[in-house]
Amino acid sequence: MLSRTVRRSLLDACSVLPPTFLLPCRARLINTVSHSTEADQVPEPLLNSGVHISPSPRAALKSSETPTAPSSAARLPQPNSIAPSQATTPIADSVKELLPSLRAQQPHYITAHIHARPYVVTQGDIIRLPFFMHGVSPGDVLRLNRASTIGSRDYTLKAGAVDHHLWNGKTKRKNGYLDERLFVCRAVVVGTESEPMRFKEKTKQRQRHVRTVRSKHRYTILKVKELTIRSPDEIEAKSDH
Amino acid sequence: MPYFRITLLRSAIGLPRSRAGVLQALGLRKRMATVYHPVSAQVAGQIFAVKELVDVQEVAEKMTKEEMKVSRRPDPGYYIETRVR
Numbered sequence: 470m471l472s473r474t475v476r477r478s479l480l481d482a483c484s485v486l487p488p489t490f491l492l493p494c495r496a497r498l499i500n501t502v503s504h505s506t507e508a509d510q511v512p513e514p515l516l517n518s519g520v521h522i523s524p525s526p527r528a529a530l531k532s533s534e535t536p537t538a539p540s541s542a543a544r545l546p547q548p549n550s551i552a553p554s555q556a557t558t559p560i561a562d563s564v565k566e567l568l569p570s571l572r573a574q575q576p577h578y579i580t581a582h583i584h585a586r587p588y589v590v591t592q593g594d595i596i597r598l599p600f601f602m603h604g605v606s607p608g609d610v611l612r613l614n615r616a617s618t619i620g621s622r623d624y625t626l627k628a629g630a631v632d633h634h635l636w637n638g639k640t641k642r643k644n645g646y647l648d649e650r651l652f653v654c655r656a657v658v659v660g661t662e663s664e665p666m667r668f669k670e671k672t673k674q675r676q677r678h679v680r681t682v683r684s685k686h687r688y689t690i691l692k693v694k695e696l697t698i699r700s701p702d703e704i705e706a707k708s709d710h
Numbered sequence: 711m712p713y714f715r716i717t718l719l720r721s722a723i724g725l726p727r728s729r730a731g732v733l734q735a736l737g738l739r740k741r742m743a744t745v746y747h748p749v750s751a752q753v754a755g756q757i758f759a760v761k762e763l764v765d766v767q768e769v770a771e772k773m774t775k776e777e778m779k780v781s782r783r784p785d786p787g788y789y790i791e792t793r794v795r
């Protein structure tokens with residue numbers, strides 16, 4: 470009987486989940502072994518997520534997210550490194566209601582945006598940025614405060630679309646960022662990496678002279694040290710002060 | 711004080727020299743260059759002369775080149791929380 474339920478859950482998982490989770494060993498592992506969620510604070514939809522029947526809560530989360538997203542993902546003011554911005558808009562009720570479900574299901578991933586480029590990471594990941602970050606030294610702690618999605622295995626919190634004003638006065642719908650009060654993501658500057666020296670021969674027409682240019686780029690490496698989702702109470706407490 | 715924000719989208723290469731002269735008078739030297747001029751009948755007439763080449767918006771304030779560059783720059787997405795030293 471157990472094997473039958475496992476097979477059922479596998480089939481369900483196959484029909485619902487994205488290709489990453491299609492590996493049978495992984496799906497079984499996730500379906501049978503519960504993650505590090507405490508039993509007392511696990512919300513109702515997660516308790517019976519062992520047998521994977523959770524398209525409905527997921528759909529509920531998504532559908533209720535989309536209309537409320539602009540308030541939680543309103544275009545935030547530009548922060549600077551000295552005084553980061555603090556959004557003052559209230560968190561939408563549906564986010565408050567459903568955030569504990571996401572929060573209870575570890576581990577989480579985040580799509581953090583650094584200079585508008587997305588990096589999908591979880592805690593412990595190492596990012597080699599495609600550029601050398603100026604003004605930081607190894608050991609510095611960066612707070613990543615722009616994210617478009619936060620998710621776990623079953624849940625995804627997506628930022629809604631916002632109007633992006635183009636240079637010619639037209640507006641374009643573009644994915645916004647989540648409210649930075651919802652999560653805490655810290656990355657440590659681990660060091661820099663450098664590529665092998667590149668030599669390029671530059672020539673001019675009708676000229677025997679060959680110039681060699683050398684370049685050696687450096688890249689900053691970050692390690693994601695912390696990724697936590699704040700509880701609604703913490704968010705309330707933060708916004709009071 | 712309202713301003714015309716004029717952006718040159720198409721170059722005047724191959725057009726009568728008078729068009730190029732109008733662009734020069736407006737201060738538009740190359741494509742995608744943006745200039746601000748106060749709203750007036752004279753400027754409106756100049757814009758009218760090259761209306762096929764430029765994009766025009768009426769804006770309340772004029773921006774410097776540096777301000778326009780900053781407004782295009784995306785959010786860095788991070789700030790330094792603690793420094794080593």
